Amino acid sequence: MGFTRAGMRRVGPSLLVLLSAGVVAGCWGAGPYDHAVEYVPVDHEEAAAKGARDFDPVMVQRQPEEWHATPVSLFGVVIARSPGAHGGAYLTLSVRRLEARNLCEFATDTSTCRTTVSDKDFGVVHALVDLRPEDDVGQHSLGPGSLVRVIGPLAQDPDPTDGSPVIRPTFYRHWPRYFYVTRSAAATMRQ
Numbered sequence: 548m549g550f551t552r553a554g555m556r557r558v559g560p561s562l563l564v565l566l567s568a569g570v571v572a573g574c575w576g577a578g579p580y581d582h583a584v585e586y587v588p589v590d591h592e593e594a595a596a597k598g599a600r601d602f603d604p605v606m607v608q609r610q611p612e613e614w615h616a617t618p619v620s621l622f623g624v625v626i627a628r629s630p631g632a633h634g635g636a637y638l639t640l641s642v643r644r645l646e647a648r649n650l651c652e653f654a655t656d657t658s659t660c661r662t663t664v665s666d667k668d669f670g671v672v673h674a675l676v677d678l679r680p681e682d683d684v685g686q687h688s689l690g691p692g693s694l695v696r697v698i699g700p701l702a703q704d705p706d707p708t709d710g711s712p713v714i715r716p717t718f719y720r721h722w723p724r725y726f727y728v729t730r731s732a733a734a735t736m737r738q
Contacts, residue, residue, distance in 0.1 A: 580726045582658050584649055595698045595718035596620050602642060604670040607701070607712055619714060620698045622664050623672060628690050631675045636689065638676060640697075641668040643729075650728050662727040664694060673706045673713045682721050692724035 588596070600614070602621035607614045623640025631637035643664035652659035674697045682689040689695065699716035706713050 580662065580722055582660050584651060584657060584660055585647075586645060586649065586662060589720060592696075592698075592718065592720060599698050602669075602672065604642065604672075604712075615701050615703060618698055618700050618717070620696065621672060621714070622694065622696050623674070624664070624668070625689065625691050625693045625695060626671070633677075635675050635677045636683070638674045638689075638695070640672045640674060640695065642670050642672055643668060643694075646730055650730075650732055661732075662694065662722055663732075664727065664729055666729045666731045671709065671711045673711055674719075675702075675713065675715050676719050687723040687726075689721050689723070694722040694727040696720040 599618040599620040602619045603614075607619075621640075622643045622645050623638075624643055625638050626641050627639040629637045644667075646663040646665065649660045649663045651657065651661075674695070676689075676695075676697070678689060681687070696719065697714055697716040698718040699714050702713040702715055704713070705711060
C-alpha cells in the first residue's frame with residue numbers, strides 16, 4: 548500500500564503516529580522484561596534453548612545419566628545469592644513453571660504485561676552464573692526475589708550442603724524483583 552501526499556492529508560497525523568508506533572514496536576519487540584501477552588525470547592535465547600529439556604526434578608533423580616547428557620532449561624526465583632567460583636554468583640533457586648500467558652493489568656496495553664510464573668515451586672536448584680555487569684550491581688541487580696531463566700548442563704556433583712542439583716548455565720535471563728509476577732497476582736491486578 549503506497550501513500551501519496553493527498554492520501555497522507557486524508558489519513559491525518561493520528562494514523563501516522565499509530566503507524567510509526569507500530570514500526571517502533573516491531574523493531575523493539577517486547578523488551579528485556581517481556582512486556583507482551585505471551586512469553587517472548589530475547590536475542591540468543593531460542594538458540595540456547597534448542598535441544599534443552601525442561602527441568603523435571605523427579606526425572607533427574609530417576610535417570611541422572613540421561614539428564615546430565617543434555618542441557619536443561621528452567622525458571623527460578625532467587626532465594627539466595629552468594630559468591631561463587633571464579634568470580635561468578637552462586638544462586639539458590641526456587642524452580643517455577645512458566646505460565647502459558649503473561650498477566651496484564653490492562654488487556655489493551657501490553658506495557659502492563661509481565662512474565663508470569665507459577666506460585667508453586669518445584670524444588671530447589673543451584674546455579675553458578677557469570678553475571679553481566681548490569682546484573683551484578685546496581686538498582687536492578689540480580690538478588691533474592693529476582694526471576695531468572697537458566698539454560699545449561701547439570702553438574703555431575705550436587706550441592707554439598709543440601710544435595711540439590713547444580714546447573715552451570717551457558718545462558719541466563721534476569722527479571723529484577725517486581726518486573727515479573729506469579730499466578731496469584733491475577734487477583735491483585737484485577738482489583
